[in-house]
Amino acid sequence: MFKDMPPIMKKASYALLIGILMLGLSLFVSGPIPYILTMSIGGAGLGLALLLYLIVFFREMKN
Amino acid sequence: MLSILLAFMGLVNLLLLVTLGKQWNSLGKLGRITLAGVVFVFMPSAWGLAVVVDGINSMKQVEFCDSCHVMGSYAHSLKVDDQESLPAIHFQNNWVSQKTGCYDCHTEYSMFGGVKAKMNGLKHVWVNFVTGPPEKIELYSPYANRDCLKCHGPSKKFQLGEDHEDDMADILSGELSCLECHDTGHVLEK
Numbered sequence: 001m002f003k004d005m006p007p008i009m010k011k012a013s014y015a016l017l018i019g020i021l022m023l024g025l026s027l028f029v030s031g032p033i034p035y036i037l038t039m040s041i042g043g044a045g046l047g048l049a050l051l052l053y054l055i056v057f058f059r060e061m062k063n
Numbered sequence: 064m065l066s067i068l069l070a071f072m073g074l075v076n077l078l079l080l081v082t083l084g085k086q087w088n089s090l091g092k093l094g095r096i097t098l099a100g101v102v103f104v105f106m107p108s109a110w111g112l113a114v115v116v117d118g119i120n121s122m123k124q125v126e127f128c129d130s131c132h133v134m135g136s137y138a139h140s141l142k143v144d145d146q147e148s149l150p151a152i153h154f155q156n157n158w159v160s161q162k163t164g165c166y167d168c169h170t171e172y173s174m175f176g177g178v179k180a181k182m183n184g185l186k187h188v189w190v191n192f193v194t195g196p197p198e199k200i201e202l203y204s205p206y207a208n209r210d211c212l213k214c215h216g217p218s219k220k221f222q223l224g225e226d227h228e229d230d231m232a233d234i235l236s237g238e239l240s241c242l243e244c245h246d247t248g249h250v251l252e253k
Contacts, residue, residue: 032188
């Protein structure tokens with residue numbers, strides 16, 4: 001699916017994929033522990049994806 | 064309904080991500096950066112924030128509080144047939160929302176009351192699942208008058224009530240607790 005992407009973007013894509021799936025799952029769970037787990041893993045995934053994208057973005061801007 | 068809409072938005076973000084992955088080589092530098100910006104920054108920020116806000120709102124519901132075993136008797140006390148019990152009459156007469164009754168009464172009426180409630184909620188999760196709940200559950204601090212007065216304060220029944228007239232200054236300043244006279248809290252099953 002992401003084989004044409006450079007390695008760092010591939011990692012960012014998988015992090016985003018996990019983030020979206022986990023946060024999406026948080027919409028349908030109930031109870032405190034499932035909420036905390038899905039939201040924190042999902043939030044971490046989105047955050048990591050954003051960070052990796054920004055690294056790529058600034059590298060591209062430099063070149 | 065909102066959950067379905069948010070799930071759909073997440074799906075759109077996923078589809079855009081897959082499209083970006085498949086078209087990576089056929090896109091120019093500017094195209095890649097722009098589409099990746101939408102997929103990695105714009106969409107997740109807006110969508111993620113909406114999901115978190117939706118999640119936080121759903122934590123205000125009575126059934127969420129009731130999902131911890133230790134709160135079961137308190138949630139049940141909202142439905143007891145006792146016209147003296149303040150929580151029960153507030154809940155059963157729709158004076159507080161039937162959906163968010165716990166949150167309506169137990170969140171401080173102050174600027175950061177909601178934030179404080181969420182921080183306490185995290186503490187409750189830790190206590191419930193790790194250290195174990197205490198034998199007797201008590202409020203962190205005495206129930207504040209302003210949490211009653213946020214609704215009752217402007218009402219004529221309260222303002223013109225003969226019993227309130229003499230002590231109005233003390234009630235408003237919080238020196239005399241509402242619970243001194245109205246003292247029937249949650250009626251718990253033995």
